[in-house]
Amino acid sequence: xxxxxxxALQWPDAIYxxxxxxxxxxxxxxxxAGHSRLIELCVKDPNIHDVxxxxxxxxxALAAGAVLGGHRAALLIQSSGVGNCINMFSLLxxxxxxxxxxxxxxxxxxxxxxxxxxxxxxxxxxxxLCGFLTYRVEAPDDVDEIVGGGCDMAFNGDLLVAILxxxxxxxxxxxxK
Amino acid sequence: MLDRxxxxxxxxxDRNDLVVVSGLGSPTYDVAACGDHPLxxxxxxxxxxxxxxxxxxxxxxxxxxxxVLTGDGEALMGLGSIATIGVKRPGNLVIVVLDxxxxxxxxxxxxxxxxxxxxxxxxxxxxxxxxLYVSEIGAVGRVRDLVHNGRGPILVQARISNKPAPRVxxxxxxxxxxxRFMEAxxxxxx
Numbered sequence: 001x002x003x004x005x006x007x008a009l010q011w012p013d014a015i016y017x018x019x020x021x022x023x024x025x026x027x028x029x030x031x032x033a034g035h036s037r038l039i040e041l042c043v044k045d046p047n048i049h050d051v052x053x054x055x056x057x058x059x060x061a062l063a064a065g066a067v068l069g070g071h072r073a074a075l076l077i078q079s080s081g082v083g084n085c086i087n088m089f090s091l092l093x094x095x096x097x098x099x100x101x102x103x104x105x106x107x108x109x110x111x112x113x114x115x116x117x118x119x120x121x122x123x124x125x126x127x128x129l130c131g132f133l134t135y136r137v138e139a140p141d142d143v144d145e146i147v148g149g150g151c152d153m154a155f156n157g158d159l160l161v162a163i164l165x166x167x168x169x170x171x172x173x174x175x176x177k
Numbered sequence: 178m179l180d181r182x183x184x185x186x187x188x189x190x191d192r193n194d195l196v197v198v199s200g201l202g203s204p205t206y207d208v209a210a211c212g213d214h215p216l217x218x219x220x221x222x223x224x225x226x227x228x229x230x231x232x233x234x235x236x237x238x239x240x241x242x243x244x245v246l247t248g249d250g251e252a253l254m255g256l257g258s259i260a261t262i263g264v265k266r267p268g269n270l271v272i273v274v275l276d277x278x279x280x281x282x283x284x285x286x287x288x289x290x291x292x293x294x295x296x297x298x299x300x301x302x303x304x305x306x307x308x309l310y311v312s313e314i315g316a317v318g319r320v321r322d323l324v325h326n327g328r329g330p331i332l333v334q335a336r337i338s339n340k341p342a343p344r345v346x347x348x349x350x351x352x353x354x355x356x357r358f359m360e361a362x363x364x365x366x367x
Contacts, residue, residue, distance in 0.1 A: 026236055049236045052264060054257030061226030061258075065198075065233020068218060068358055073233065091223035091230075095351035 011143040011169065012037035015102065016045075018144065019074060022151040024100075025049060026066040028059030029076035034104030034170040038076060056081035057088035064097045072155055074100045079107060079123040079164075080116065089130040092160055100154040101132070101162045102147070109167045124164060132160040138168055178312055178338040181275055185246065186211050187317040188273070188324065194365050195324065196234060200227040200247025202282040204275055208246060209347035215361035219347045219354055225254030228262060228272055235267040235329070238362070242269050244324050249276040249290045256299065262330050263303030270329040272300075273320065277337045285339070300332035312336040 015038050019027070027042045028051045029035060043050045049071075053059050059075040066073035077085075082103060092099050106113075107120020127134050133153060137146050147163055154161040185207040189197070194216065199208040201220045208217055218234075220227055231245035252259075252274045262270065278291035290296065300308035306328045311320060312335070320333050348354055 026233060049265070051232070051236075051261065054260055057225065058229045058255070058258050058261055061223060061229035061255075062233040064223075064226070065230035065235075066237050067233075068230070068355065068362070069234040069237025070359075070362070071233070071237040088223055088226055091220075091226060091351075094222065095355040097355070 011140045011165075012041065014144040015147050016041040018147045018151050019048070020045075021148070022155055023072055024074050025071040026051060026062065026073040027076060028053050028062045028073065030056055030059075030078065030081055032076065032078045032104055034078070034165060035076040035102070038102075056084045060085050060088035060091060060099070063099050064091050064095065067097050072098075072100075074102065076102050077104075079103055079105045079120045082123045082126055082162075083119050086126065086130060089132075089160070093131045096158050098154045098158045099160050100151060101127075101160075102165060103127075103162055104165045104170055105167045107167075111167065127162045130160070132162040134162045134164060136164045136166055138166045140169060143169075178336050179314060180340060181207055181277070181337040182210055182342050183314060184317055184335060184337065185275070187314065188246075188321055190321065194241065196238070196241055196243045196362070198227050198230050198234065198243070198245045198247075200224075200245070200251035202248060202251070203342070204246050204248050204251070205347065206342070206345045207275065210342070210345040213347055215357045216365075217347070218358050219349075221349055221351070224251055225258075227251055228255050228258045231270050231272065232258070232262050232265060232267060235270040236265065239267070239269060242325055243267075243271070245270070245272045247272070247274055248281070249274055249278060249288045249296070250280045252296060253289050253294070259299055259303045259305075259332070263300075263305060266304060266306070266330055268306075268329045271324045271327065271331045271333070273324070273333045273335055275337050276334050277339050279339060281339070290334075296332065296334045300330075305330045305332050308332045308334075310334045310336065
């Protein structure tokens with residue numbers, strides 16, 4: 001978080017509290033600055049299997065296996081990783097697996113790196129095409145309610161839910177540190 | 178070289194409550210040819226995902242043995258997942274790769290293993306507890322013992338011939354495969 005102007009301390013804790021409430025037992029992630037606090041919380045939790053992935057689509061298959069075995073799973077990925085998942089998402093749709101994906105957005109508000117824009121600008125539309133319900137979060141105060149609602153939609157209804165954590169929420173990436 | 182049907186049939190003898198995830202294409206037909214079973218999770222797609230489905234299952238069901246039976250092409254598409262499994266090192270997960278060195282479903286184009294890419298060496302480099310290459314049917318008893326009793330994660334690269342086998346098609350509705358599997362798992366636990 002040291003490379004962000006807003007070292008967001010509150011909203012990752014709100015997501016983690018929701019994970020605890022709904023009993024998330026497996027969390028697949030690709031390391032990401034925006035998710036770093038939440039990843040730390042999950043790694044420390046003995047009730048959560050934290051699974052660091054080499055690429056995001058591994059996490060999609062992990063989540064399917066988790067559900068088959070009776071666990072609830074969540075994925076923490078960056079918007080660029082959504083593109084890596086598209087064929088594997090068909091596994092979720094074909095079998096009706098619930099899935100909760102938290103996506104930190106790049107390529108939007110105050111993006112420094114234009115190479116992030118190509119994928120970031122089609123992330124939400126791609127998720128919708130793959131059958132996901134998508135909810136955007138812009139303000140820290142909305143995280144708890146939207147993530148909580150998303151958890152319930154996914155796990156009570158066997159639905160695909162993606163929460164997009166906007167770049168405004170996460171904060172500006174600083175390049176000179 | 179192994180006959181794929183004979184090898185898989187012998188491997189799944191007395192399977193009891195072994196959980197099996199089969200990779201798309203021929204491995205799914207091979208598993209189905211041994212007789213349908215509710216604890217089979219047949220894949221008809223999701224290429225590259227079989228091993229990770231196995232990991233999710235193995236973590237969720239630590240008291241149960243999980244076998245991923247897949248092909249060389251499917252395993253190669255998810256090669257990174259070997260590294261991911263090597264980080265978690267689940268003791269109850271075994272991956273058996275049926276290696277005919279070709280993409281059988283798409284016209285027998287040679288795969289990377291044909292060129293000598295060594296999946297056993299990959300698994301060893303990725304901290305698997307054990308990894309071995311088998312090519313004779315006499316080894317199947319040892320592999321079966323590893324599947325049921327070995328300390329995972331284990332990868333077995335089973336060199337099979339290209340002899341075509343009749344297609345045996347199991348159920349294809351993903352919802353049905355999932356629900357049946359989950360029901361059998363919970364009934365089995367009770």
